[in-house]
Amino acid sequence: MEITFTPQENAFRQEVRKFARQEVTDELLHKTGGLTETHDETFYRTLAEAGYIGLQWPKEYGGQGRSHMEFVIFLEEMAYALAPLGRYGGSVIFVGESIHAYGTDWQRQHFLPGIARGEITGSLCMTEPDAGSDAAALSTRAEERDGDFYLSGQKVFISGAETSSYGMVIARTAPQTAKKSEGISIFLVDLKSPGIKILPLQTIAGWKVNHLFFDQVKVAANMLVGKKNEGWKHLVKETLNFERSGVARMGVAARLCDDLFAHIRVAQQAGEEISQSLLHQLAELKTDIESWRLMSYRIAWLQSRGEMAGPQASMVKLSSSEGLLRLADLGMDIIGHLGRVQSGTRSLAGRLEWMYRAVQFHITAGGTAEIQRNVIARLALGLPRSL
Numbered sequence: 001m002e003i004t005f006t007p008q009e010n011a012f013r014q015e016v017r018k019f020a021r022q023e024v025t026d027e028l029l030h031k032t033g034g035l036t037e038t039h040d041e042t043f044y045r046t047l048a049e050a051g052y053i054g055l056q057w058p059k060e061y062g063g064q065g066r067s068h069m070e071f072v073i074f075l076e077e078m079a080y081a082l083a084p085l086g087r088y089g090g091s092v093i094f095v096g097e098s099i100h101a102y103g104t105d106w107q108r109q110h111f112l113p114g115i116a117r118g119e120i121t122g123s124l125c126m127t128e129p130d131a132g133s134d135a136a137a138l139s140t141r142a143e144e145r146d147g148d149f150y151l152s153g154q155k156v157f158i159s160g161a162e163t164s165s166y167g168m169v170i171a172r173t174a175p176q177t178a179k180k181s182e183g184i185s186i187f188l189v190d191l192k193s194p195g196i197k198i199l200p201l202q203t204i205a206g207w208k209v210n211h212l213f214f215d216q217v218k219v220a221a222n223m224l225v226g227k228k229n230e231g232w233k234h235l236v237k238e239t240l241n242f243e244r245s246g247v248a249r250m251g252v253a254a255r256l257c258d259d260l261f262a263h264i265r266v267a268q269q270a271g272e273e274i275s276q277s278l279l280h281q282l283a284e285l286k287t288d289i290e291s292w293r294l295m296s297y298r299i300a301w302l303q304s305r306g307e308m309a310g311p312q313a314s315m316v317k318l319s320s321s322e323g324l325l326r327l328a329d330l331g332m333d334i335i336g337h338l339g340r341v342q343s344g345t346r347s348l349a350g351r352l353e354w355m356y357r358a359v360q361f362h363i364t365a366g367g368t369a370e371i372q373r374n375v376i377a378r379l380a381l382g383l384p385r386s387l
């Protein structure tokens with residue numbers, strides 16, 4: 001068995017790496033603190049001009065017709081460079097990919113080129129105050145009247161909604177039955193529509209999430225994405241499966257680990273002593289990162305064949321998000337008091353402090369550590385479902 005990339009994929013990696021070296025400048029990192037979840041408007045436009053937004057879509061929809069593996073390579077390299085991709089996930093991975101996979105031709109033609117140009121942005125609006133881990137328990141309703149839908153309810157923790165043009169809102173189109181996942185549909189909603197109130201919430205990591213209130217918001221029928229009442233199947237099979245390789249998290253971890261090794265080399269040359277126990281912990285995390293990398297590539301490969309990642313995605317999510325937490329914690333011990341400084345530069349000082357708070361996001365978003373353990377227990381070990 002050989003795990004390898006094609007010459008085209010390797011060439012693309014070099015291209016993206018060169019782009020990152022040129023565009024992810026010290027000045028940009030100073031602005032964003034090196035946090036990949038932040039958004040920078042100028043950088044987003046640069047990404048659009050380079051053709052990297054929706055690069056995996058066909059050329060007729062504004063993409064480059066690149067493969068899924070090339071898309072994964074792009075995400076990995078951008079994460080390693082600490083590029084601010086905050087708006088990218090909601091717009092491309094959630095809204096754009098969903099339209100591409102199960103939207104109508106009109107939706108593809110109307111939305112994808114605009115997303116690729118960076119002009120249309122989007123957010124996934126799924127979580128509710130009483131439906132987080134148990135997302136299918138959602139109660140936001142979409143009532144069909146005179147050929148339109150009317151949305152009422154609440155969504156919370158919605159990343160990017162304060163500036164996104166569209167929300168991909170998951171709502172109930174049929175009364176809840178014993179099987180919660182039935183009767184759910186997906187809508188594209190213009191977030192400037194009358195009846196929507198958006199309340200930004202500042203996170204401890206420094207970027208915003210939002211609480212959204214919908215009061216009889218009119219949504220035209222052509223904004224239903226996928227089949228009515230079958231939204232849950234679309235979400236699980238396509239939307240949430242698309243980027244579950246965890247490759248971005250692994251890119252950030254690899255960068256942090258390399259930066260810590262570089263810091264140690266400089267410190268040792270300056271005659272400083274770093275405890276052997278800290279070095280051993282870092283070496284162990286380096287080993288973990290290599291195993292996450294292989295798992296991430298395997299998941300991406302399964303996805304490129306149209307297969308579901310299954311328990312592997314939960315395994316890599318659990319292991320790498322908890323590992324990133326350990327890495328940030330260890331980094332604090334290695335760089336000492338500098339770790340507590342808020343400067344936000346290419347150096348570790350400032351970045352680590354921010355990372356330390358931001359890793360909480362990796363543990364929770366996309367399914368908490370407990371939920372990943374439940375999924376692994378159910379899918380990999382065959383234990384009974386707990387939700």
Ligand SMILES: Cc1cc2nc3c(=O)[nH]c(=O)nc-3n(C[C@H](O)[C@H](O)[C@H](O)COP(=O)(O)OP(=O)(O)OC[C@H]3O[C@@H](n4cnc5c(N)ncnc54)[C@H](O)[C@@H]3O)c2cc1C
Pocket residue numbers: 123124125126127129131132133134156157158159160203209361364365366367368369370371374386387
């Ligand atoms: C920074 C940030 C950004 C986010 N961005 C988005 C976004 O853009 N769009 C969106 O829709 N959502 C978003 N979310 C929401 C995120 O997906 C939810 O926070 C997550 O699914 C957990 O839901 P909850 O916070 O309601 O916690 P709860 O589900 O209430 O869980 C609370 C605790 O109970 C545990 N728990 C719950 N059920 C079980 C169980 N069956 N077994 C064991 N333990 C359990 C959980 O692990 C957790 O520790 C974001 C969240 C954060 C923090």
